[in-house]
Amino acid sequence: MADVIVPMEGKVIKINVKVGDTVSADDEIIIMEAMKMEMPVSAGVSGVVKEIKVSVGQTFPADSAIMAIE
Amino acid sequence: MKQYWQKMKDVGKALTDAQIEQMKESKAQIDAVYADLDKEFQRVKEAGMSADDVRKRGQMTIWDRIEYITDPGMFFPLHTLYNPANNEEGMTGVIDGLARISGKWCILIGFDNKVMAGAWIAGQSENILRVTDIAKNLHVPVVWLVNCSGAKLPEQERLYANRRGSGTCFFRHAELEQAGIPVLAGIYGTNPAGGGYQGISPTILLAHKDCNIAVGGGGIVSGMSPKGFFDEETAEELIKATRHFKESPPGSIGVHYDVTGFFRAVFETETGVLDGLKEYMAEMPAYNPRFFRVADPAEPKFPATDIASIVPYNQKAVYKFEEILARLSDNSEHMEFRPDYGPEIYSGLIKVDGFPVAVIANRQGFLGATYPEYTNAYMGVGGKLYRQGLIKMSEFVTMCSRDRVPIIWFQDTSGIDVGDIAEKAELLGLGQSLIYSIEQTGVPMMLVVLRKGSAAAHYVMGGPTANNHCAFALGTATTEIYVMHGETAAAASYARRLVKDKDAGKDLAPIIAKMNAMVKDYTDKSRPVFCAKTGFVDEVIRYEDIRNYMVAFTNAVYQNPRSICPQHHMILPRMIQSQVVKGQPRPPKE
Numbered sequence: 001m002a003d004v005i006v007p008m009e010g011k012v013i014k015i016n017v018k019v020g021d022t023v024s025a026d027d028e029i030i031i032m033e034a035m036k037m038e039m040p041v042s043a044g045v046s047g048v049v050k051e052i053k054v055s056v057g058q059t060f061p062a063d064s065a066i067m068a069i070e
Numbered sequence: 071m072k073q074y075w076q077k078m079k080d081v082g083k084a085l086t087d088a089q090i091e092q093m094k095e096s097k098a099q100i101d102a103v104y105a106d107l108d109k110e111f112q113r114v115k116e117a118g119m120s121a122d123d124v125r126k127r128g129q130m131t132i133w134d135r136i137e138y139i140t141d142p143g144m145f146f147p148l149h150t151l152y153n154p155a156n157n158e159e160g161m162t163g164v165i166d167g168l169a170r171i172s173g174k175w176c177i178l179i180g181f182d183n184k185v186m187a188g189a190w191i192a193g194q195s196e197n198i199l200r201v202t203d204i205a206k207n208l209h210v211p212v213v214w215l216v217n218c219s220g221a222k223l224p225e226q227e228r229l230y231a232n233r234r235g236s237g238t239c240f241f242r243h244a245e246l247e248q249a250g251i252p253v254l255a256g257i258y259g260t261n262p263a264g265g266g267y268q269g270i271s272p273t274i275l276l277a278h279k280d281c282n283i284a285v286g287g288g289g290i291v292s293g294m295s296p297k298g299f300f301d302e303e304t305a306e307e308l309i310k311a312t313r314h315f316k317e318s319p320p321g322s323i324g325v326h327y328d329v330t331g332f333f334r335a336v337f338e339t340e341t342g343v344l345d346g347l348k349e350y351m352a353e354m355p356a357y358n359p360r361f362f363r364v365a366d367p368a369e370p371k372f373p374a375t376d377i378a379s380i381v382p383y384n385q386k387a388v389y390k391f392e393e394i395l396a397r398l399s400d401n402s403e404h405m406e407f408r409p410d411y412g413p414e415i416y417s418g419l420i421k422v423d424g425f426p427v428a429v430i431a432n433r434q435g436f437l438g439a440t441y442p443e444y445t446n447a448y449m450g451v452g453g454k455l456y457r458q459g460l461i462k463m464s465e466f467v468t469m470c471s472r473d474r475v476p477i478i479w480f481q482d483t484s485g486i487d488v489g490d491i492a493e494k495a496e497l498l499g500l501g502q503s504l505i506y507s508i509e510q511t512g513v514p515m516m517l518v519v520l521r522k523g524s525a526a527a528h529y530v531m532g533g534p535t536a537n538n539h540c541a542f543a544l545g546t547a548t549t550e551i552y553v554m555h556g557e558t559a560a561a562a563s564y565a566r567r568l569v570k571d572k573d574a575g576k577d578l579a580p581i582i583a584k585m586n587a588m589v590k591d592y593t594d595k596s597r598p599v600f601c602a603k604t605g606f607v608d609e610v611i612r613y614e615d616i617r618n619y620m621v622a623f624t625n626a627v628y629q630n631p632r633s634i635c636p637q638h639h640m641i642l643p644r645m646i647q648s649q650v651v652k653g654q655p656r657p658p659k660e
Contacts, residue, residue: 007439008449031387035451036484036555038386039435062449 082396
């Protein structure tokens with residue numbers, strides 16, 4: 001199991017996957033807003049989404065684990 | 071140098087169906103902007119009297135002339151919507167662009183004979199001066215299609231005098247000629263006074279049989295002896311003189327071909343004049359492209375039509391510049407300069423139509439948890455400029471100058487990093503250092519404002535405001551140019567007032583309304599049509615035309631450059647392959 005860590009604080013704009021989805025490392029799993037820009041966050045690893053730890057509109061601090069992928 | 075140029079590193083990937091679907095809405099918004107722009111272009115094309123009425127008089131319109139004289143598909147319009155004086159004609163009365171005639175590149179410009187018979191109108195001289203600037207930058211001939219009825223007299227105060235008035239254009243012709251840049255003119259119709267100097271100031275004058283050029287036209291000559299007022303007697307004299315000069319205007323072929331010999335040749339037909347210009351253009355000095363090409367020309371592997379599905383209409387959304395580059399560079403190949411340094415900036419060499427060209431662009435998105443390196447207080451995002459990116463650009467343009475490689479800039483920038491941390495990191499000084507480096511290069515440049523051109527970053531990244539070498543700047547459907555975002559400007563302008571009113575217990579609604587009005591005003595005055603009308607960009611083009619303009623620019627630059635770096639003396643490709651510090655790998659022992 002690997003956590004997707006986002007090193008920058010931000011706000012969740014959109015979640016592109018749901019629990020149980022299979023993702024590739026390059027897939028953009030969420031869109032976050034930080035420093036007035038919308039930035040995609042890639043899965044980083046290939047696998048199956050086990051847990052989504054944030055919701056749309058939620059703000060999170062730097063180095064947050066936003067998703068778990070197995 | 072084959073090892074550097076023939077096969078460079080591949081860049082880009084084909085778009086997936088999912089990516090195209092994801093960008094569908096964005097692309098529809100972009101298409102809507104282009105639909106509005108098309109209406110504006112059509113408005114300019116139809117300005118003045120109808121084309122049919124001009125043709126009924128046996129004349130060609132400026133658009134007919136341009137189509138006839140240029141090689142098929144080789145006219146790349148500039149300044150179509152430009153109207154800096156916001157005149158009632160809605161355009162500057164001249165049509166111009168980069169053009170290829172008889173296989174040679176030039177700047178083609180002609181009076182729109184549908185609009186007041188090609189009169190000088192307000193704002194026109196600014197357009198013409200931009201054209202002569204481009205010729206100077208690219209060192210290519212100017213081809214003029216002269217058909218100028220002289221000053222629009224009721225508005226003479228808006229166009230005649232001043233340092234950049236209509237007469238400045240003749241001075242610029244002299245300046246170009248002294249720099250070895252020829253100005254070829256085909257002359258049609260009646261060209262009195264200002265029109266006469268438009269006719270006489272070029273280098274080679276080819277005349278249509280019915281044309282004339284004169285210090286003063288019939289109207290001026292007739293009005294030479296007024297009593298200080300008009301009465302029945304002077305009116306009758308004026309009628310008589312006008313009839314005479316209409317039959318026999320001053321400065322006709324009988325004078326300026328038969329007597330003065332100003333006209334090199336006279337042609338019976340309108341197309342004959344254009345054929346004559348084509349012959350002269352075929353004789354213009356130009357290197358064979360093989361002199362400068364480093365590889366055979368090749369189209370990109372991916373279609374330029376993809377770009378509208380890559381650049382998001384939403385200015386906050388990000389994209390990979392490399393995917394744009396893959397749709398613009400020959401064979402979708404490149405050599406990136408210092409990829410591990412200054413990640414907010416792409417800089418590298420590509421081939422365009424087989425010629426070496428440098429590209430500098432903003433990257434978008436997250437730049438890594440440890441960047442910029444001068445602070446732990448915040449992280450960097452693309453679009454902004456930081457210390458390394460500014461230093462990298464200065465290094466790169468300096469080396470481009472050394473190797474005589476033209477530079478194409480792609481801006482999508484929100485500005486330079488701000489605050490005391492950024493000041494301690496010398497960003498103010500490094501921005502100006504970049505302007506200094508650019509000014510020192512002396513290589514021709516072209517700018518595409520892909521999306522944002524904002525704050526000082528619009529200046530320092532090759533922008534025309536702070537760069538003598540920027541031949542022209544292009545906009546797209548997503549271009550927006552302003553000193554800062556409208557919301558930022560509204561906050562900066564009204565923040566203190568909000569505090570004051572809050573403390574005084576006043577209603578905040580009026581201030582909030584003003585702030586929102588300011589945001590809208592910034593939007594209205596920063597988008598593509600406004601940018602084109604005011605001249606922030608020289609033309610707004612479709613994404614799929616970016617490469618075509620790049621090919622035209624590149625061929626023009628390499629046609630007859632003022633200075634040359636032999637390919638085998640170039641340092642930049644060697645620096646890139648060894649990435650400056652690593653050196654070439656030792657060959658394995660045999």
